[in-house]
Structure formats: C-alpha cells, structure tokens
Amino acid sequence: MPFQKVRVRFAPSPTGPLHMGGVRTALYNYLFAKKNGGDFILRIEDTDQKRFVEGAEEYIINSLKWCGITIDEGIGAGGDYGPYRQSERKEIYKEYANQLIESGNAYYAFDSSEELEEMRERLKAAKVATPQYNAVTRETMKNSLTLSDDEVKSRLASGDPHTIRIKVPRKEEIRIKDIIRGWVVVHSSKIDDKIIFKSDGMPTYHMANVIDDHLMKISHVIRGEEWLPSTPVHVLLYKFLGWEDEMPEFAHLPLLLKPDGNGKLSKRDGDQLGFPVFPLEWKDPASGETYSGYRENGYFPEAFLNILAFLGWNPGTTSEFFNLDELIEAFSLERVGKSGSKFDLEKAHWYNQHYLRNKSNKELAELLMPVLKENNITAEADFVEQVCGLMKERATFIPDMMEGKYFFERPTEYDEKTLRKKWKQESPSIVAGLRELIKSTEDFTSDILEKKIKEHLEKNEISIGIAMPNLRLLTCGVGSGPSIFDVIALLGKNETLARIDESLIHIQKQQPAN
Ligand code: GLU
Numbered sequence: 210m211p212f213q214k215v216r217v218r219f220a221p222s223p224t225g226p227l228h229m230g231g232v233r234t235a236l237y238n239y240l241f242a243k244k245n246g247g248d249f250i251l252r253i254e255d256t257d258q259k260r261f262v263e264g265a266e267e268y269i270i271n272s273l274k275w276c277g278i279t280i281d282e283g284i285g286a287g288g289d290y291g292p293y294r295q296s297e298r299k300e301i302y303k304e305y306a307n308q309l310i311e312s313g314n315a316y317y318a319f320d321s322s323e324e325l326e327e328m329r330e331r332l333k334a335a336k337v338a339t340p341q342y343n344a345v346t347r348e349t350m351k352n353s354l355t356l357s358d359d360e361v362k363s364r365l366a367s368g369d370p371h372t373i374r375i376k377v378p379r380k381e382e383i384r385i386k387d388i389i390r391g392w393v394v395v396h397s398s399k400i401d402d403k404i405i406f407k408s409d410g411m412p413t414y415h416m417a418n419v420i421d422d423h424l425m426k427i428s429h430v431i432r433g434e435e436w437l438p439s440t441p442v443h444v445l446l447y448k449f450l451g452w453e454d455e456m457p458e459f460a461h462l463p464l465l466l467k468p469d470g471n472g473k474l475s476k477r478d479g480d481q482l483g484f485p486v487f488p489l490e491w492k493d494p495a496s497g498e499t500y501s502g503y504r505e506n507g508y509f510p511e512a513f514l515n516i517l518a519f520l521g522w523n524p525g526t527t528s529e530f531f532n533l534d535e536l537i538e539a540f541s542l543e544r545v546g547k548s549g550s551k552f553d554l555e556k557a558h559w560y561n562q563h564y565l566r567n568k569s570n571k572e573l574a575e576l577l578m579p580v581l582k583e584n585n586i587t588a589e590a591d592f593v594e595q596v597c598g599l600m601k602e603r604a605t606f607i608p609d610m611m612e613g614k615y616f617f618e619r620p621t622e623y624d625e626k627t628l629r630k631k632w633k634q635e636s637p638s639i640v641a642g643l644r645e646l647i648k649s650t651e652d653f654t655s656d657i658l659e660k661k662i663k664e665h666l667e668k669n670e671i672s673i674g675i676a677m678p679n680l681r682l683l684t685c686g687v688g689s690g691p692s693i694f695d696v697i698a699l700l701g702k703n704e705t706l707a708r709i710d711e712s713l714i715h716i717q718k719q720q721p722a723n
Pocket residue numbers: 219220221222254414418431432433436
C-alpha cells in the first residue's frame with residue numbers, strides 16, 4: 210500500500226439532510242478507520258452552488274455527533290490538510306485543470322447549451338442510444354480540439370463562457386479494483402468527456418473529489434454504489450495527473466432498499482412507510498415540509514448504529530448486538546455484501562427494545578422525566594425509576610412507558626373490554642375480600658402480596674382469572690400491565706386501598722355489573 214496510514218473521508222454534499230444511507234457510509238468509514246488505527250475525515254463537497262441548502266452542513270455535523278461518530282480531522286476538527294470545504298479550495302483545483310490541459314488530457318469547450326441540445330437531438334435522430342460528448346462527437350463540437358489556437362486564445366481572453374472537459378481515450382479498458390466487488394472493468398467508449406471545470410469557475414465533483422483525495426492522502430474511498438459509474442473517470446484523472454501509483458483503494462457500498470426490496474430507499478419513503486429515513490428531524494427550508502428523524506422518533510443512537518451496521522455488513526457469527534466499540538472490533542470491508550439491503554422495521558424496533566431494556570432504571574427515568582413533564586405529571590425520581598423498572602419489558606420506545614401513566618394518576622376511566630368481560634355480579638364481593646386482605650398485609654412486598662392473595666383465592670375458590678383483572682381494573686383502570694402484585698406493592702397500601710374505594714364508586718356509576 211502506498212499509504213503509511215489509513216485515512217478515510219466522509220465527503221457529503223450539503224444539498225439537504227443526510228439520508229440514513231449517508232450515515233451508514235459515514236459509519237463504515239469510521240469503523241474502518243478506527244479498526245485500522247486510522248483517521249476519519251469530514252470534507253464538505255459544496256462545489257455545486259445551485260444545490261446548496263442552508264443548514265445542511267450543520268445537520269450533517271449534528272447527525273454524526275448524535276451517533277457518536279467523532280471526526281478526527283476536517284470540518285469542525287481542523288487538521289493539516291485544510292481547508293476542508295471545497296468552496297474554499299477553488300484556487301487549488303484551477304492549477305490542476307491547467308496541468309491537464311497542458312498535458313493534452315483535458316480541453317476547453319465553448320458549446321452553448323443550445324448547441325449541446327442540438328448535438329443530442331442529432332444523435333438521437335441517428336438512433337444513438339446514449340448521446341454523449343465523447344471521443345467521437347467532440348470532433349464536431351466547439352472546443353479547443355476543433356478550433357484554431359488563435360480562436361481559443363481570443364475566446365479565453367474575451368471571457369467567453371467555457372467549461373473544461375476531460376479527454377477520455379477512445380479505446381481503453383479502465384480497471385477498477387473494488388474491495389467489495391472485485392475487479393470492475395469499464396470500456397472507455399462508455400464514458401463521456403465529463404466536465405471537470407464549470408463555466409462558473411468551480412470544479413465539478415469528479416475533479417475536486419480526486420484532487421482532494423490525493424492531497425489529503427486518502428488511502429481508502431468508501432462510498433455508496435451510486436458513485437461506481439463515476440469511478441472510471443476518477444481513475445483516468447489519477448492517471449492523467451500522474452498519481453496512478455498513489456491511487457486510493459475503492460469500496461462501493463450496496464444500496465439501501467425499501468422494505469419490500471423494490472428500489473432504493475428514498476427520502477419520501479420513510480414517513481409513508483412508518484419509519485424515518487433521516488437521523489434527525491429536518492425541516493426543509495424551501496418547502497417548509499418536515500421529515501421525521503430517528504432521534505425524534507425515540508430511537509437510541511446505539512440502536513440506530515446497530516441497525517445501520519447490519520444493513521450491508523454482518524459479523525459472520527450469530528451475534529446481533531454490537532455497540533460502537535464492538536462494531537469497530539468486528540468490522541471489515543470484506544464482510545460487506547454486494548447486494549442491496551432491505552430496511553426491516555420490525556428488526557429496527559427489536560434493536561431499540563434491546564437497548565431500552567439494557568438501560569438502568571435510573572437512565573430510563575431521566576429519559577422519561579421530560580415525557581412526564583409534557584403530560585403535566587410530577588413525580589419523585591426514585592418512584593419514576595421503579596416505574597421504569599416495571600414498564601421497561603413492555604416498551605420499545607421511552608414514551609411507550611406512558612402506558613403506565615396510572616402509576617402517577619388514579620384511574621377515572623376503565624378499560625371497556627375488560628369491564629365487559631371481567632366485571633361480574635360477584636366482583637364487588639371478590640374485591641371486598643381482596644381489600645380486607647390487602648389492608649391486613651403488614652409487609653407490603655410483591656412476593657408476600659402474591660402469596661397471600663393466591664392462598665386466599667384458592668381457599669375461597671375464587672377464579673384468579675376474574676379476581677386479578679378486577680384488582681387491576683380498580684387500581685389502574687387497564688386490562689393488562691406488569692405483574693399486578695408488583696404494581697400494588699409499588700403503589701403502596703394506602704394508595705391501593707384508596708384507589709379500590711374510589712374506583713368502585715366510579716365503576717358502579719359507569720356500568721352495572723354483568
Ligand atoms: N459528495 C459526494 C456525495 O455527496 C461524495 C461521493 C464520494 O464519497 O466520493 O455523496
């Protein structure tokens with residue numbers, strides 16, 4: 210390898226919010242860098258000023274931060290190879306464009322958009338499948354290969370709008386070694402003479418990308434599959450600039466597909482299919498439209514990363530839960546697949562549930578507190594922790610624990626279905642017996658309550674399938690939840706008795722017993 214150190218870059222364009230596929234690219238770059246003792250660099254590719262979106266760069270940085278992906282170098286971190294925003298590197302690119310022209314590997318093109326359109330129409334009429342500006346058509350166009358030197362000079366001197374195009378050889382096999390795909394061979398006749406410098410004085414993506422990767426000593430280019438068709442042009446540029454021996458290695462990641470496997474996961478899919486496609490919520494400054502985010506939807510960053518890691522990679526074992534450090538340890542590009550990965554919502558929930566259950570009650574309580582506040586509920590931290598302990602097995606997201614709202618508020622409404630099915634004529638007397646028992650229980654723990662209540666029911670031949678739902682209904686107003694003995698032990702004796710009394714009055718008013 211011509212590089213002394215692994216250096217990878219995540220190079221998003223600030224044209225909108227970062228899609229989850231983009232976060233996955235950042236993650237794989239980061240994992241690869243950390244696994245190999247290398248650097249993870251953030252570079253902003255903002256050469257397309259027409260597509261620049263206000264706030265996008267900040268969004269990218271915040272998204273990486275939320276995920277716990279730290280930037281070693283680049284935007285927000287500094288470094289020796291800056292500036293890291295391409296719009297601030299304009300001068301650098303110009304010099305290399307001139308070098309390419311001088312070596313005969315690029316040329317000036319003066320064609321107007323009408324002339325380009327005319328050329329396409331002409332080729333279409335001649336039944337050319339993909340009309341393009343290439344080794345054949347360039348001969349008929351207005352460029353420094355067809356115009357006289359004097360004319361070119363005078364056009365340049367008078368500021369005639371022009372672009373610079375790469376001169377793609379007519380017959381050449383371009384070979385790309387991709388870590389994930391193996392050798393990819395493309396014939397140069399399939400490639401057009403891409404614009405490398407635009408008339409606005411900015412380089413295009415291809416030019417800036419290659420120059421920056423070279424100058425920033427990038428050892429591995431890890432990016433989405435959608436960039437594979439551009440790679441032959443990049444390989445040519447490395448060659449033309451004399452950097453062939455220092456070309457980075459390439460790895461093109463598989464696409465992220467919709468849950469049904471039909472096509473690429475697009476930015477509109479998420480909210481339609483019930484899951485976010487963006488890490489953080491994004492409000493489109495132009496349309497005012499809001500797209501939901503994983504963070505706002507209650508996903509934990511560690512769950513999000515675990516989900517992303519498995520969309521394209523697998524550890525080759527049956528283990529499925531990996532925190533960031535474990536991912537670094539297990540990751541390799543060799544275990545990234547070639548085919549697209551389908552997003553699976555159920556699996557995403559399963560991951561979140563896992564990380565929720567793994568949190569301590571204290572952590573969960575801290576996360577639940579703001580939700581309680583939104584619901585105008587105030588409670589002692591210690592009590593909230595215990596509620597979390599009981600509710601966490603039943604929750605996928607933090608707000609799901611609000612199913613246990615009854616811990617904080619006495620019930621005033623009662624689950625209709627349970628009422629209909631379980632509230633019998635004998636219910637008031639069953640409950641009266643339970644009330645006595647609860648009242649007389651000194652040591653008010655779940656185990657003792659369970660033992661005493663079960664003994665009482667057995668002795669008096671009372672159906673547990675009626676007594677327990679009745680007790681739950683009176684104390685909580687619902688038909689299901691964590692162990693009712695745990696629940697009343699946590700509520701405490703006085704609160705349990707008060708709830709039974711109040712609820713009996715409500716229920717009798719609300720519905721006569723069956
Ligand atoms: N600027 C490109 C993007 O927006 C980067 C592609 C690459 O990594 O080369 O994804």
